[in-house]
Amino acid sequence: MAKTSAVERNKRRERLVKKYGPKREALKAIADDLSRPAEERFAARLKLAKLPRNSSKVRLRNRCELTGRPRAFYRKLKLSRIMLRDLSLMGQIPGMVKSSW
Numbered sequence: 001m002a003k004t005s006a007v008e009r010n011k012r013r014e015r016l017v018k019k020y021g022p023k024r025e026a027l028k029a030i031a032d033d034l035s036r037p038a039e040e041r042f043a044a045r046l047k048l049a050k051l052p053r054n055s056s057k058v059r060l061r062n063r064c065e066l067t068g069r070p071r072a073f074y075r076k077l078k079l080s081r082i083m084l085r086d087l088s089l090m091g092q093i094p095g096m097v098k099s100s101w
Contacts, residue, residue: 002068010061013054020055024048 030036030044053059062073064080072081079087088096 002063002070004068006070007063007068010063013059016052016055017057017060020051021057024051024055027051 027044027048031041031048033041061070062075063070064073064083065078066083067080069080069082073079074081074084077084077093084093087093089098
């Protein structure tokens, strides 16, 4: 089980990303548009820098939905390898069986 503070911090980042996402995208579009004047693009970069750093998508960490484990994460299932194995052994994941040879 991951530290509760780390999991909560990541949840707070997710809320910030959702809140500032459209504004951040609009400012990035202005800043990257070379057809606009340099002053306007620079002003957009300054406004982008004033937004909270944790509102950036790259700050998010993929974590297991059940345990909060940050490593060995399967995106498709949103689970860590350990929970994936435990749930599949209990028969909770449809179509997944323990392999043996």
